[in-house]
Amino acid sequence: MSEKLTPMIQSCILHFGEMGSRWGINRTVGQMYALLVLSKEPLCADDITEALSISRSNVSMGLKELMSWELVKLQHRPGERKEFYSAPGDVWDIAKTLIEQRRKREIDPTLSTLRNLLIETPANAEEEYAQQRMREMHELIEMLTLWTQEIQRLDSAQLGKLLKLGNSIGKVLDMKDRLLGTTKKDATK
Amino acid sequence: MSEKLTPMIQSCILHFGEMGSRWGINRTVGQMYALLVLSKEPLCADDITEALSISRSNVSMGLKELMSWELVKLQHRPGERKEFYSAPGDVWDIAKTLIEQRRKREIDPTLSTLRNLLIETPANAEEEYAQQRMREMHELIEMLTLWTQEIQRLDSAQLGKLLKLGNSIGKVLDMKDRLLGTTKKDATK
DNA sequence: CTGTAATTTCAGTATATTCTGAAATTACAG
DNA sequence: CTGTAATTTCAGAATATACTGAAATTACAG
Incomplete structure (x- = not known):
């Protein structure tokens, strides 16, 4: 990791890298995002390469992933080929995006899987019991999802x-x- | 995976295995837990070994992990050495435990890291900006945590x-x- | 257009994680 | 106690994931 980063900022980046890796986001991508969030100015890929001492291609793939999560915004400067990236200025916006994306990627498919299994006719007592648990799971997940969707409606001022x-x-x-x-x-x- | 499991139950187990692996829980442990949740009767390690076609030692390690998350209960039968494991009968209890454990393991350390970085005096403008973002993160995480803690107080009837x-x-x-x-x-x- | 400075892709390598089988340990029925 | 049926541990193998450098592609200033 670059000597240009102050210890304070380094610590924060390292922590979120670790956290990311516990949440199915790879460490490097987590670090990249922390760096972007903590930077006032948009950064270009080379800035990130240098700051985190990782390869240019790794940065490229990481940014691609962050883009697919809609967590970063791409910006151009007039008369320059280079692309600059930035994180939303509002932490709550970031959290809402994260929640939304995880819902799309994990919750919705789970609900769909459960629904499909629940329309089947249970073949025996075990399946009947299993379906009951699945029904409870479906109900609970659906409710918690509704709940978070309501909360997501709030803007950061509220x-x-x-x-x-x-x-x-x-x-x-x-x-x-x-x-x-x-x-x-x-x-x- | 064993031929003893019906396709319905298999599908569910496979799905939660995949989901687990996206959430920092390894696939096999996710499958093990799904199996336990869907089983009316407590299971012994050998039952799991057979049902999922994984090694006995892998089951042992998985159960150890599930125990450390407090997601399974250990039961003994009189006059038998063998240990039987079961998941809580109430899905909401499971969810509450998951939330609670993740809070302990990820949220609390994050809040603590942020607090430590926030008491430092910013050395320059960048650090000042970074600290502001950290402050916002801390505030947001703390609030969302409070929120979920309130919800966790509800029992499943409520x-x-x-x-x-x-x-x-x-x-x-x-x-x-x-x-x-x-x-x-x-x-x- | 053209040249070039940028990004992207991807095959191969490095690293990290998961899984297994064998050996060690443990718990308890007898 | 003792024997045995169970669990646990752990080193090494298998697998999966992440990272790199080189080559291909792309975008755009001139």
């Missing part, structure tokens, strides 16, 4: 206000509980 | 009611918007 207000989500949910006539309050446990 | 009620989350958030004096409603966009 989210900011929510944050400043402190943990009011608990209160909202409590209210919802009452609305639903929860049994929680009455339980001795 | 969650079920919420689900049956249809998408009321949107309404709750709208209400919250009004409470916060959102600008969304006024925007021409």
Whole structure:
């Protein structure tokens, strides 16, 4: 990794590289993205090559991947062939894109697979039980997805206000509980 | 993979194996867990070995990993050395454990790393900018974590009611918007 | 157009991860 | 205790993933 990066920025890049590799994103791509997010100015491929000390071709492939996730924007400068890349300026935009993309790539296919298995007629008791679990999974995933989609509708200003207000989500949910006539309050446990 | 498994159950196991491998869980462990979730009765290591056609030692390591995630429960039968494993009977319990464990393993260390970098004094303009992004990330992650923690408090009965009620989350958030004096409603966009 | 500075592709290599079989260890029925 | 049926460990093999450099392609300034 380049000596041009300050230790602070290096640490952050390294951390997100590690995190990425735990989330099915390869380490280098994670580092590349951290670098882009932390940079005020757009970077060109050579900047990244130099900053992270990886090969030019690796950068090219990484950028291709980040583009396919719609996590980076491509920019041109007048009278220059070179391409410059930048991450959205708003962290919440980044998170929304990540959530959206993972939904498309993993959640939707999972829901579809489960649905296909659920329309089959169970051949025996085991399949009946298995289908019941699948039904529960489908229901749960669908609901959590709906939930996150609602949250994704918020723009970062609204989210900011929510944050400043402190943990009011608990209160909202409590209210919802009452609305639903929860049994929680009455339980001795 | 064993011929004892029906095609339906096989498909499900294969799908979750693939999904697992995209989420930093190895394919085989994902398959093992799917098998356990879909089985009504607890399984012993040899059952899994046979069902998935993988080596006994691989099963042992996989189970160890699932235990470390607290995703499986160990059971003994009187007068038998053999150990039997089972997944929680409630899908929401499984999801809550997954969320909780990932929080411990990934979110908490990330928040801690960011905090450590944020207490440093920025050495130059770049670091100042980078710190600002880190601050935003920290804020966002902290808030989303709080949010999920609130949701995790719900038991599966409450969650079920919420689900049956249809998408009321949107309404709750709208209400919250009004409470916060959102600008969304006024925007021409 | 043309030349060139850029990006992309891809086959081969390096690295990391996963899996296995054999040996060591452990738990407990008898 | 002891024997044995179980689990665990771990070094090495198999596999999968990531990375590189060289060659091919592309985009555009002039």
